[in-house]
Structure formats: C-alpha cells, structure tokens
Amino acid sequence: MLTEAQRSFYYAARGLSPVVIRELEEMRLSSPSRPVSQRGLKNVIVDMKSPRNLGRRRLESVSCEFIYAMELEAFGGCHEYYTQVIPKNVVRYGKTSTAHVDFLVLRDERVELVECKPRSSLEALASRRPEEWQCRNGAWHRPAMEAWAEDRGLIYAIWTPPEPHGIYGANLTALCAAMAAASELVAAPCVAQLTKALQGRPITLEDGLAQFPRLTSAHVLCALGAGRIHGLLKSVSLDQPEHFTLFAEREQAEECEARLLESLRQSGVQPVLASRLMQATPVDYAKAHERLARVDRILAGLEPVTRRYTGHVRKVLAARQAGESPLESCLTRYVDSGRRMGQLTADQEAALDAAITRYQRDVLIRTKLQAYDHLVHACRTQGVRPPSRSTFHCRLKRRSQTKRAHTTGGHRAFHAIEEAIDPMDRTLRCPIPGLMVHVDSTKLDVRCSPDARRGLEFECPTLYVAVDSATGQVLGYSALFGAARRLALAVLVRDVLHRQGFLPRYWVADAGAEYTGAWFEQFCDYAGATRIQPPPGAPRKNSLAENALGRINAEVSHRFLGSTDPDKAGRSVTAKHKSYATACHDYRTIVAELEHYLFEDLPRTPLGKSRTSPSDEWARRAESIGTPGVIRVSNMDEFLIATSVPLTRSVKVDPVRGIRYLQRKYVSSELLRSCRTESPMEFRIDCVDQHRMYVKFRSGWVLAQTADGLRRGPLSTLDKLFEAAADGAFRSAAAKQRDAIRLDRTLRNEAANRAAQATKHLEPQLDSTSDEEAKQAERAAESKSISWTEPGVPLLPFELEGEGAP
Structure with missing residues (x-):
C-alpha cells in the first residue's frame, strides 16, 4: 500500500502527465464506482481482507475476480489495486461514454486496467458485439479500451482464469491464507534446504515433508508465494501431496503445468x-446386420443377386478390400425419414414465440393451458390458424424454464431448477482443513420451555452450525432462543475457537442481517477473515451447512416430544401428540443431545459417496498437510471484546455509581477512574455472560461487572447462555407481576382511606365525582346518625373471615 507521497513519486516515475494523474486519482478515489450486487442471480460476492491494500476489497465473482485478486496478493508484482473503476471519455460506437473495469492495478513498472472474464463470457460478448470484443491469435482484445489506455500511457488487458479453474482457486485460498498468517516463514533454514535439494531434481510435497523434519506445508506455501520454489498450483490440488511436485525453475514448472492442464x-x-456405426440408432444398427447377413448369403451363393442388392454387394466387397468395416457400408438411413422442414408460417412462428415469451415473463398466467388460450386468441385476432397444443408444449420444452421459475417463485425457485454445473467449471472446496467454514442457521424444530417457568412460552431455539469445507466436520455450534441475531453468531465464533483452538480465515454465509451487518464486518477486520456470500435462494452453494441442519432436524429434532413434525399430518393427529401439548424438553436436554449428535455421531458417519468419515478425513489431511493459514488468537481479551455485542441504545455513565442498564448496575474501579477524565465511546455486552460489559475510552477498553458477576462466575457456559436467553422473558414477566401487585396495593390503600372515619374531611378530595354529587353525599351523611354499636358497621378497614368474624 502506497502513501500519498509515495504514490506521487510513483506517478512521476511512470512519466504520466498531470491530466492522466488526475484521472487515475478520480478512478481510485471513486472505487468501487458501483455497488457489488447479485443481479446476475449466480454471482458469489467476496468481501476479502487484503493485506496488500491494508483494507477490504469487495468482488462479485468467486471463480474469476477472486482468483485474480488472490494472484495479486500471493505473487506480488504490484503496490496496490482497486476494484470497479470507471474510465471516462471512452470512444465507443462513435460516441463518447464511460466504461466499468474490474481492476486498476499499480504494478511495479506500469499502470494496468484489467478486465476479468472467463472464456465463455468473452465468446458470448464477441458474438453480440464483434466490433468491441475480438480474439486474435488466441488473445482477447478490446480496441476501444486499448486505444483509450494507450493515449494516456496506460495498459489495458483482459485476464481469463485457467481452464479448469477449480484447482487453481482452491490452492490460491490456501496460499494466500498461509502468507497472511506467517509470511516470515520463507526465511526459515528448512526452506533453504528444500531449495537446495530442488536444484538436483523435482521433489513431491509428500517427499519434501518427510525428508526435512522441520519443514511444514506452511513453509512450502510461503516459499511458493515468494517465488523461491515453484509448483503445480493450477493442475494438482494441495490435498494430494504425493502428486504435488515442487520445482526449482519456473520454466520447468510452467511446462509441466501446461501439459497437465491440457490433459x-x-x-x-x-x-x-x-x-457412422457409433452414431447409428438401434433400428439402423439392427437393419445393417440384417442387410450384411443377406449380402453374405448372396456372396456364398445361397441367394440370388437382385438389382436392389447389387450396389450393397459392391460396397461390402470394397470395404473388405480396403480393410474397413463392411457393417458401416450396410447402415440404413431410417433416422432421416420424416419431415425435413417446418409446417408453420412466419406469422404462426411469431405468435408462438410471443406466447412463450409472455408465459415466461407474466406471473398472471398461471398454467400452460392458459398460455395456450392466449396464443389461440392472438392467432384468431390476426386471422392465423393457431398451432396445436402439442406443438406449443414441444416448443415450450425447448426453452429454458429458469426464467419462468424466477418470475413465479423468485430466487429460490430459480435455483431449485437451475442446471447442474459442468465439473470443468466448478469451484472446488478448500483443500486445507479448518481454513474455510460454511455457516448457516435454522429454527430447531422443537418447542421447549424450562421446567422452572413454563408460563414464559419460549420460542423455538435457533441453531447455528459451522461446517468445515474440506472434511464436512462440524467445528462449532450455538443454540439460543428467539430469532436469528448477531448474539448467536458471536457465540458460534467463540465455540469454534474453544473447540478447535483457531478460527477459519474464510467464512461462507448467506445474506442474513447478522452476516452482512457492521458487527461481523468489524470482527472480520479484527481477525483478518474473508466473507464469501452465495447468491440468495441458492442452498446448493452452501450445501454443507444446509445438509447438516437438515439432518439435525430429521434425525434429532423430530424424534423429540415437542416436535412440530406430527402437526404436518393434519387432523388425523390427536391432541395429545400436538407440539404445544407435548413441549416437555428443556434447554439442557436439547443441548445435550445436540452435543452428542454433532460431535460424536456426525464425525463418525461417512457423508454421501465419501468412503471415509469426516473425522478420518480430518486426521488424514491434518497429518499430510496440516492446517496452515488458520487464524490464531494470541490476545484473548481482544477476542472477547471483538465477539461482544455492541449496545444500540444510548447509555449514560454515572461517575459515582457506574452504568445502569436493564435493571443492572455495571461498575469497576477502572470504569469510574476513566469517567473522570474521558467520555465513553462504545459499549459492548459479553455475548455469553450478560453480567460483563466492555466500555471503550480514548485510552482503551475497560471491564465493568455487576454485583452478581462474582457469584455467577463459576457457572458453566451453558448456564450463562440459558440465563442470557431467558433474561428478557424473565424481566418482562417480573415487570408484569410488579405492575399487578402495585395496582392491587393502590386499590387497597384507597379502600382503607375511605373506610377510616378519621379522614372523613378528606373524602371530597378522594372522591372523583363532581362537586354537586359531593355536596349531596355530604348532606346525606349528616342526616344519618351512625351508631358505633350498630351491627354490620366494620370497625376495621377490612373484613374478618373465619370463625372469629361477626
């Protein structure tokens, strides 16, 4: 990352004019020129932590732009780069306009504008705009942009990812993570020993790790990024160390890489x-055998030669003489029989195409029959014979159904019928265990309430799981009552660190508010993590977490009393099986069963076609390549503050009594001391222990606790989580109970005041009636003489009950 002064010297060293420098600065400062979105329905957004830029970069393609950005991060050659820049005054189609370019790269020797596109996208663009996108000698060009850049002394280039790109992308994630975690490992003595050994012959990664005891996969990855050694990053995955070959010379590695990629x-x-035999239909193939058998009988003299078979006999003899297959010369052409041109006129074709287009885009057309009725009406209006329903359905099948699905069902329906991706175009999972994690949440399909206060009627727990991308093993979970929120995500992050001892560097999560909010973005900044966001409504893009949650509900939740699954059977289910009548499992029961299932059953169960269980696969990969690049937490206090939840409401600090928040008082000596000289800037509540609060001052963070914090300190994490989940419901119930008791006490006090004769002169003040009614009541009281011995007149402000009552 360049400073302002360094950037000025950099521009001057490139010989750029002041006008060009101002244009570059405008593009740099306006980056990104447009928000990264998922309008393409398939875009996977990446919010990447960039060590080279000392900031974050948002990318809208995990299979193209993300790979190029990781190239810039890993192999260097540039000072900094910016995404989504907008060059102005570009002459295209005879007009002056603007254009969007994916990257502005300040390289060591030049300034580049780079457009990242896969080959398939370039071919589609070239078919629509051949004058703008051109391919010459295998290289892609964009003349208008190249001319604009050349006039300003810049370079415009089009970058395409290697084909296939899956292995390269997976290896680069591990390479960038290892360099971000410990780039200084490249100077280790074991790396020098490996480099010296490679001068003699290439060595596989497995042999290198075995030959040099102190060498680890992290050393190898850092050496690859620094250019000390070279490897087959584009063609061999790192989780195959027995095939991943290391070289000392770049040219040798590139030659070997090219051959493997071509393979x-x-x-x-x-x-x-x-x-023709391989393309023949079964009918033509069977008839060819019959024809050849008859030709053989004719040649053997068993049948006479006919005029029809004279040509077939000559073809068979010529094929045998040339050493070719005689069966191919006997193939029939029954497959070519039938109509060879369409029977519909141009008007019918136009009406048919318009009806299909309207059916795909109009949500008010509910069925295919309704769409066909519109076609019939349009044809009759034009005086054209309408095509048949079978023709309409046949043409409709030829069109893609995704547009209709998106019109009627949105993103989820679109991705439900989305075609499977070609294996050559797939993005592979991360090869390093623990480096990438898939996160998702769901309502745990069990309604439960604690035994102590069943009347609170808690909602279903929300379950978060984090599943490892490489092995499918669950790394952590959290289950809290209520809706999905950042508190549960913070607990999940802490649980992953507690169980694994590290944090993943790549987090795959959907567009939920807790993932896209400011809190998780700040946590990623603190930890140096990268967030990957699949398109909305695409569960297959996050299938590891989705499948784990589905199995939990199917194999755990629905086996409990309190499951809503029996309700789906309808009226045949009796009332005693209804979920609201059988909610008898409390939070501890649910969590205990989840613990057993997630960390004992699932790790030992092979998934799908896998021959090994997640725990066995984790052990194999950890033993062969380890876990380089994961995030190690060195300062636990910083981690606890980063995973605490900020307070959204304003909080005041009393310099004598501390902080009063939700009927609790948070105080500490450090807090009171800091309040005397500074003003608080931020407040955070611990996500596990609600009796701990972190307050940020200019001089640093201080901890404040409640009076009950010392007593609740020895409690387990489970008890603290349950108390945090139940705190809101308990406070609400307690408030209602206090209101009811206060109202009852007010009514009793008023009745006592009215019954006491010593306060007779205050009755007009207590009475809420009008003045005239008060005077009438006073005259009636004076006209009536009250005897203290008269039965029925209470001597006390309340009546006595029981045996001693009069």
Whole structure:
C-alpha cells in the first residue's frame, strides 16, 4: 500500500502527465464506482481482507475476480489495486461514454486496467458485439479500451482464469491464507534446504515433508508465494501431496503445468465421432446386420443377386478390400425419414414465440393451458390458424424454464431448477482443513420451555452450525432462543475457537442481517477473515451447512416430544401428540443431545459417496498437510471484546455509581477512574455472560461487572447462555407481576382511606365525582346518625373471615 507521497513519486516515475494523474486519482478515489450486487442471480460476492491494500476489497465473482485478486496478493508484482473503476471519455460506437473495469492495478513498472472474464463470457460478448470484443491469435482484445489506455500511457488487458479453474482457486485460498498468517516463514533454514535439494531434481510435497523434519506445508506455501520454489498450483490440488511436485525453475514448472492442464482439458472435451456405426440408432444398427447377413448369403451363393442388392454387394466387397468395416457400408438411413422442414408460417412462428415469451415473463398466467388460450386468441385476432397444443408444449420444452421459475417463485425457485454445473467449471472446496467454514442457521424444530417457568412460552431455539469445507466436520455450534441475531453468531465464533483452538480465515454465509451487518464486518477486520456470500435462494452453494441442519432436524429434532413434525399430518393427529401439548424438553436436554449428535455421531458417519468419515478425513489431511493459514488468537481479551455485542441504545455513565442498564448496575474501579477524565465511546455486552460489559475510552477498553458477576462466575457456559436467553422473558414477566401487585396495593390503600372515619374531611378530595354529587353525599351523611354499636358497621378497614368474624 502506497502513501500519498509515495504514490506521487510513483506517478512521476511512470512519466504520466498531470491530466492522466488526475484521472487515475478520480478512478481510485471513486472505487468501487458501483455497488457489488447479485443481479446476475449466480454471482458469489467476496468481501476479502487484503493485506496488500491494508483494507477490504469487495468482488462479485468467486471463480474469476477472486482468483485474480488472490494472484495479486500471493505473487506480488504490484503496490496496490482497486476494484470497479470507471474510465471516462471512452470512444465507443462513435460516441463518447464511460466504461466499468474490474481492476486498476499499480504494478511495479506500469499502470494496468484489467478486465476479468472467463472464456465463455468473452465468446458470448464477441458474438453480440464483434466490433468491441475480438480474439486474435488466441488473445482477447478490446480496441476501444486499448486505444483509450494507450493515449494516456496506460495498459489495458483482459485476464481469463485457467481452464479448469477449480484447482487453481482452491490452492490460491490456501496460499494466500498461509502468507497472511506467517509470511516470515520463507526465511526459515528448512526452506533453504528444500531449495537446495530442488536444484538436483523435482521433489513431491509428500517427499519434501518427510525428508526435512522441520519443514511444514506452511513453509512450502510461503516459499511458493515468494517465488523461491515453484509448483503445480493450477493442475494438482494441495490435498494430494504425493502428486504435488515442487520445482526449482519456473520454466520447468510452467511446462509441466501446461501439459497437465491440457490433459485435464482433454478429459472434459466432448467426444468427436467419425464412425457412422457409433452414431447409428438401434433400428439402423439392427437393419445393417440384417442387410450384411443377406449380402453374405448372396456372396456364398445361397441367394440370388437382385438389382436392389447389387450396389450393397459392391460396397461390402470394397470395404473388405480396403480393410474397413463392411457393417458401416450396410447402415440404413431410417433416422432421416420424416419431415425435413417446418409446417408453420412466419406469422404462426411469431405468435408462438410471443406466447412463450409472455408465459415466461407474466406471473398472471398461471398454467400452460392458459398460455395456450392466449396464443389461440392472438392467432384468431390476426386471422392465423393457431398451432396445436402439442406443438406449443414441444416448443415450450425447448426453452429454458429458469426464467419462468424466477418470475413465479423468485430466487429460490430459480435455483431449485437451475442446471447442474459442468465439473470443468466448478469451484472446488478448500483443500486445507479448518481454513474455510460454511455457516448457516435454522429454527430447531422443537418447542421447549424450562421446567422452572413454563408460563414464559419460549420460542423455538435457533441453531447455528459451522461446517468445515474440506472434511464436512462440524467445528462449532450455538443454540439460543428467539430469532436469528448477531448474539448467536458471536457465540458460534467463540465455540469454534474453544473447540478447535483457531478460527477459519474464510467464512461462507448467506445474506442474513447478522452476516452482512457492521458487527461481523468489524470482527472480520479484527481477525483478518474473508466473507464469501452465495447468491440468495441458492442452498446448493452452501450445501454443507444446509445438509447438516437438515439432518439435525430429521434425525434429532423430530424424534423429540415437542416436535412440530406430527402437526404436518393434519387432523388425523390427536391432541395429545400436538407440539404445544407435548413441549416437555428443556434447554439442557436439547443441548445435550445436540452435543452428542454433532460431535460424536456426525464425525463418525461417512457423508454421501465419501468412503471415509469426516473425522478420518480430518486426521488424514491434518497429518499430510496440516492446517496452515488458520487464524490464531494470541490476545484473548481482544477476542472477547471483538465477539461482544455492541449496545444500540444510548447509555449514560454515572461517575459515582457506574452504568445502569436493564435493571443492572455495571461498575469497576477502572470504569469510574476513566469517567473522570474521558467520555465513553462504545459499549459492548459479553455475548455469553450478560453480567460483563466492555466500555471503550480514548485510552482503551475497560471491564465493568455487576454485583452478581462474582457469584455467577463459576457457572458453566451453558448456564450463562440459558440465563442470557431467558433474561428478557424473565424481566418482562417480573415487570408484569410488579405492575399487578402495585395496582392491587393502590386499590387497597384507597379502600382503607375511605373506610377510616378519621379522614372523613378528606373524602371530597378522594372522591372523583363532581362537586354537586359531593355536596349531596355530604348532606346525606349528616342526616344519618351512625351508631358505633350498630351491627354490620366494620370497625376495621377490612373484613374478618373465619370463625372469629361477626
């Protein structure tokens, strides 16, 4: 990252004019020129922590832009880069306009504008705009942008990811994470020993780790990023150390890489068939055998030669003489029989196309029959014979159904019928265990309430899980009552660190408010983590966490009393099986069963086609390549503050009594001492222990606790979490009870005051009636003489009950 002074010297060293410098500064300061969105329905947004830029960069493609950004981070060659810049005054199509470019890169020797596009996208753009996107000698060009950049002494380039890109992207995630965690490892003596050994011959990663005891995979990754050694990052995954070869020379590694990539590409190329036998239909193939058998009988003299078979006999003899297959010369062409041109006129074709387009885009057309009725009406209006329903359905099948699904059902329906991705275009999972985690939440399908206060009617618990990308093993979880919120996510982060001893560097999570909010963004800044956001309504993009949650509800929650699953059976279920009547499992029971299932059952259960369980796969990968690049927490106090939840409401600090918040008083000597000279800037409540609060001053953070904090300190984390979950409901119930008691006490006091004769002169003040009514009541009281011995007149302000009552 360059400072302002360094950037000025950099521009001057490149020989750029003041006008160009101002244009570059305008592009740099306005980056990103447009918000990164998921309008493409398939875009996977990446919010990346960039060590090279000392900040965050948002990218809208995990398979293209993210790979290029990781290249810049890992292999250097640039001072800094900016995303989504907007060059102005570009001459295109005879007009002056603006354009959007993915990257502005300040390299060591030049300034580059880089557009990142896969080859398939470039080919589609070239078919629509051949004058703007051109391919010459295998290289892609954009003449208008190249001319604009050349006039200003800049370089415009189009970057395409390698094909296939999955292995390269997965390896780069591990490489960038290792360099961000411990880039100084490149200077270790074991790296020098490895470099010297590679001068003699290439060595596989497995042999290198075995030959040099102090060498780890983190050393190798840092050496690859620094250019000390070279490897097959684009063609061999790091989780195959027995095949990942290391080289001393870049040219040798690139040559080997090119051959392996070509081999991978050829393995995914569709077959090109030249033989007619391989393309023949079953009917043509069977008839060819019958025709060849008759030709053989004719040649053997068993049947006479006919005029129809004379040509077939000559073809068979010529094929045998040339050493070719005689069966191919006997193939029939029944498959070509039938109509060879369409029977619909141009008007019918236009009406048919308009009806299908309207059916795809109009949500008010509910069924295909209704769409066909619109077609019939349109054709009759134009005086054209309408096509048949079978023709309409046949043409409708040829169109993609995704547009109709998105019109009627939105993102979720669109992704539900989305076509599977070609394996050559897939993004692979991270090869390093613990480096990337998939996070998701769901309502735990059990309604429960604590035994102590069943009347509070708690909601269903919300369950968060974090699943490792490489092995499918659950790294941590949290289950709290109420809706999804950042408090539960903070507890999940702490649980992952408590169980694993480290934090993942890449977090795959959807667009929930707790993931996209300011709190999680600040936590990622503190930890140096990168967040990856799949498109909305696409559970397959986060399938590891989605499947884990589905299995939990199917194999755990629905086996409990209190499950809502029996309710789905309808009226056939009796009342005693209803969820609201059988909610008898408390928070401890649910959590205990979840603990057993998540960390004992799931790790030992192989998933899908996998032959090994998640725990076995974790052990294998950890033993072979370790866990380089994960986030290690060195200062636990900083971590506790980062995972505490900020207070949204304003809080005042009394310099004598401390902080009063939610009927609790938070105080400490450090807090009172800091309040005398400074004003508080931020307040945070601990996500586990609600009796701890962190307050930020200019001089630093201080801790404040309640009077009950000392007594509740020895409690388990589970008890503290339950108290935090139940705190709001208990305070609400207590407030209602206090209001009821206060109202009852007020009524008793008023009745006592009215019954006491010593306060007779105060009755007009106590009475809420009008003045005239008060005077009438006073005259009636004076006209009546009250005898203290008259039965029925109470001597006390309340009546006595029981045997001693009169």
